[in-house]
Amino acid sequence: xxxxxxxxxxxxxxxxxxxxxxxxxxxxxxxxxxxxxxxxxxxxxxxxxxxxxxxxxxxxxxxxxxxxxxxxxxxxxxxxxxxxxxxxxxxxxxxxxxxxxxxxxxxxxxxxxxxxxxxxxxxxxxxxxxxxxxxxxxxxxxxxxxxxxxxxxxxxxxxxxxxxxxxxxxxxxxxxxxxxxxxxxxxxxxxxxxxxxxxxxxxxxxxxxxxxxxxxxxxxxxxxxxxxxxxxxxxxxxxxxxxxxxxxxxxxxxxxxxxxxxxxxxxxxxxxxxxxxxxxxxxxxxxxxxxxxxxxxxxxxxxxxxxxxxxxxxxxxxxxxxxxxxxxxxxxxxxxxxxxxxxxxxxxxxxxxxxxxxxxxxxxxxxxxxxxxxxxxxxx
Amino acid sequence: xxxxxxxxxxxxxxxxxxxxxxxxxxxxxxxxxxxxxxxxxxxxxxxxxxxxxxxxxxxxxxxxxxxxxxxxxxxxxxxxxxxxxxxxxxxxxxxxxxxxxxxxxxxxxxxxxxxxxxxxxxxxxxxxxxxxxxxxxxxxxxxxxxxxxxxxxxxxx
Numbered sequence: 001x002x003x004x005x006x007x008x009x010x011x012x013x014x015x016x017x018x019x020x021x022x023x024x025x026x027x028x029x030x031x032x033x034x035x036x037x038x039x040x041x042x043x044x045x046x047x048x049x050x051x052x053x054x055x056x057x058x059x060x061x062x063x064x065x066x067x068x069x070x071x072x073x074x075x076x077x078x079x080x081x082x083x084x085x086x087x088x089x090x091x092x093x094x095x096x097x098x099x100x101x102x103x104x105x106x107x108x109x110x111x112x113x114x115x116x117x118x119x120x121x122x123x124x125x126x127x128x129x130x131x132x133x134x135x136x137x138x139x140x141x142x143x144x145x146x147x148x149x150x151x152x153x154x155x156x157x158x159x160x161x162x163x164x165x166x167x168x169x170x171x172x173x174x175x176x177x178x179x180x181x182x183x184x185x186x187x188x189x190x191x192x193x194x195x196x197x198x199x200x201x202x203x204x205x206x207x208x209x210x211x212x213x214x215x216x217x218x219x220x221x222x223x224x225x226x227x228x229x230x231x232x233x234x235x236x237x238x239x240x241x242x243x244x245x246x247x248x249x250x251x252x253x254x255x256x257x258x259x260x261x262x263x264x265x266x267x268x269x270x271x272x273x274x275x276x277x278x279x280x281x282x283x284x285x286x287x288x289x290x291x292x293x294x295x296x297x298x299x300x301x302x303x304x305x306x307x308x309x310x311x312x313x314x315x316x317x318x319x320x321x322x323x324x325x326x327x328x329x330x331x332x333x334x335x336x337x338x339x340x341x342x343x344x345x346x347x348x349x350x351x352x353x354x355x356x357x358x359x360x361x362x363x364x365x366x367x368x369x370x371x372x373x374x375x376x377x378x379x380x
Numbered sequence: 381x382x383x384x385x386x387x388x389x390x391x392x393x394x395x396x397x398x399x400x401x402x403x404x405x406x407x408x409x410x411x412x413x414x415x416x417x418x419x420x421x422x423x424x425x426x427x428x429x430x431x432x433x434x435x436x437x438x439x440x441x442x443x444x445x446x447x448x449x450x451x452x453x454x455x456x457x458x459x460x461x462x463x464x465x466x467x468x469x470x471x472x473x474x475x476x477x478x479x480x481x482x483x484x485x486x487x488x489x490x491x492x493x494x495x496x497x498x499x500x501x502x503x504x505x506x507x508x509x510x511x512x513x514x515x516x517x518x519x520x521x522x523x524x525x526x527x528x529x530x531x532x533x534x535x536x537x
Contacts, residue, residue: 033468036414036423036439039530042508046528048420055493062521123513125418125526177420217421247446269456269494320496321516380491380498380514380523 049125049174050214052182056245056252058264058272058315059323059378063117066374068138070110070331073366077151078102080301080361083340088358099299100152102361106143112161113137114374118170128172136164152286153303153338153361160192162284162303182210182222182241188229191285201344202285204229210241218245230259230279232304232335234346262313270317279334281306286338300341301360306334309370323376333365406431408478411502414438415510415527423530426473433484435473437492443468456495467492476502489514498522 053060082089082097089097118132139161146154166188173181185207191198206229212222222241227234237258245252245266252264254274262276286301311329318324338361339347349355411433414425423439445452452467476487482504489500489512498514499522505511508529515522 033438036425036530039414039416039423039439039532041416042529042531046508049418051419059494062516119520120523123522123524124511217419270458377516377521379521380496380516 047126048177050177050180050220051125051174052128052172052180054214054220054243054245055217056249056264056266056269057243058254058274061116061118061323061376062379063377064115064325064374065376066114066325066372068112068114068136068370068372070370071368072106072108072143073368074104075107075154075157075336075366076102076104076364077153078362080152080338081358083358083360085342099360103151103154105146105150105154107140107157108143109141110138110368111141112139114372118168118379120379126174128170130170132168132170134164134166134168138162153363156192156286160194162190162282162305163193164188164190164282164284165197166190178214180212180214180220180222182208182212182224184208188282190282191287193285193287198285198287202287204234204283208239210239212241218247219243226259228259229283230281231306232281232283232337233306233339234283234348235350236348272315274313274315275311276313277308277310277329279306279308281334283339300344302339302341304335304337304339304359306336308332308334315376317378318375321378321380323378325374325376326371327373328369328371330367331370332367336363336365337361338363406478408433408484410504410507411476411478411484411510414530414532416530417512418526424473424527431477433473433476433478433487434471437467437470437472440468454492454495456492458495473500476500 079096079098079102080100082099091097114134114136116132116134118130120128120130122129140157142154142158146158148155166186168184168186171181171183173183175181185205187203187205189198189200189203191202206227208224208226208228210222210224212220212224214220220241220243224239224241225236226239227236229235239259240255240257242253242255242257245264249266249269252266253262254264254276255261258279260276260278262274265273265275267273282305284303284305286299286303309329309331311327313325313327315323315325337359339357340360341347342357347355347357349357406428409428411426412428414423415435416423421441422437424435425438426433426435428434440452443451445455453463454465454467454470455463457463457465470490470492472490472492474488474490476484478484484502485500487500487502488497490497491514498516500512500514501519503511503513505526510527510529511524512527513519513522513524
């Protein structure tokens with residue numbers, strides 16, 4: 001009898017062990033979560049690093065396909081003057097030498113596709129590296145199509161529009177649980193080119209390096225230096241990063257000054273409203289197809305486009321990771337002048353502090369309302 | 381004498397059964413344990429149920445909702461019926477299967493901060509470090525977080 005009992009016990013233990021292995025291995029005592037309060041890493045040397053994001057930040061866009069539309073405005077193009085050695089050239093009669101006469105025209109709309117993608121290449125606790133590419137196409141719909149008698153700027157914009165194709169990279173290097181370095185770099189080919197790309201010598205490089213701190217999960221800030229074309233021409237400027245979210249996850253700020261600054265209102269994590277501004281700009285090489293009549297390639301002319309966009313943005317999840325972003329606002333021109341590079345070399349004016357070279361053409365644009373809509377795949 | 385022999389035999393059987401049980405542990409069971417994501421704001425206990433692995437939130441650095449001062453719930457879950465489920469104890473890793481290539485896949489990870497569920501693959505870099513990659517559709521569209529194993533005995537101070 002005793003023997004039978006022991007065998008039964010042994011059998012039960014064996015079966016019980018097997019059943020246990022097939023059931024939830026979480027113990028019944030797990031609801032006492034206090035046992036997890038005071039645990040340390042198994043690896044004594046394991047370090048904590050801060051993450052690139054803060055809580056409540058709007059989601060990063062992995063893939064974006066959008067459409068940008070500006071309403072009607074007048075574009076007043078001045079004469080295109082000849083520039084020699086950084087100053088206006090004069091003819092034998094003492095008059096400014098003019099390449100193309102100025103004229104004003106009405107632009108009914110400026111519109112185009114904007115596409116971009118960003119893919120994480122390395123995503124580790126101690127290093128995040130992302131690569132991306134973007135394509136922006138801007139077309140100018142004139143009220144009356146410019147003719148060969150019109151100013152060259154109007155002809156060029158009407159026939160070819162402006163295009164930017166670029167690649168970019170972002171590296172986030174946490175130094176500790178509270179400090180980090182952020183590097184952003186891009187190479188853009190901007191101009192009036194079509195299917196035939198411009199040579200790589202016309203690539204324009206931008207970069208920013210920021211040292212930052214992340215004192216809490218809901219705040220990060222940093223200071224750095226940027227080489228940028230955001231106001232149209234090359235500049236080296238200080239930059240300030242500031243992202244924060246309030247304790248209730250309702251309000252926040254997303255700032256990379258001076259490039260952009262927005263106040264964020266989080267309706268819920270899938271619905272966000274923003275108010276603020278962004279500076280946009282590039283230097284566009286005037287590069288026409290010789291077949292169209294006028295070839296500006298040897299003129300070394302570039303449109304220095306810089307503008308501020310004051311706007312409201314609404315971003316929300318359509319379904320899971322597909323987000324729609326709708327923005328509307330006011331486009332304020334800062335610069336749309338044409339510069340002549342000296343022997344193809346960039347002019348660094350430092351807002352007139354270092355050089356005061358004249359522009360080959362000074363243009364004035366009206367300031368229209370605009371809207372932008374984009375469909376985005378957002379990052380985990 | 382017979383009784384002693386019987387006891388010895390039973391003990392031996394139990395020992396062999398236990399050993400057999402130990403030997404039957406899958407190599408994937410090395411995932412079982414308590415882990416801390418890189419932001420240090422939560423701790424996840426990974427267990428095995430049947431042949432699959434699951435992870436539950438067992439600790440939060442900020443256990444209470446600052447808005448209500450009550451224990452945090454899954455308030456960002458798009459399913460209204462789940463918004464009141466406590467976050468502590470929430471199963472955020474689900475259905476992971478150990479693969480012959482040494483990874484755990486076919487599972488999902490849930491992010492309570494935005495209420496989204498992602499495909500996920502887990503790789504063990506070393507016995508105390510996990511690469512947890514959440515992704516959308518294809519692994520290229522994702523983000524990796526590094527989790528560290530925690531000692532289940534209280535840390536020395």
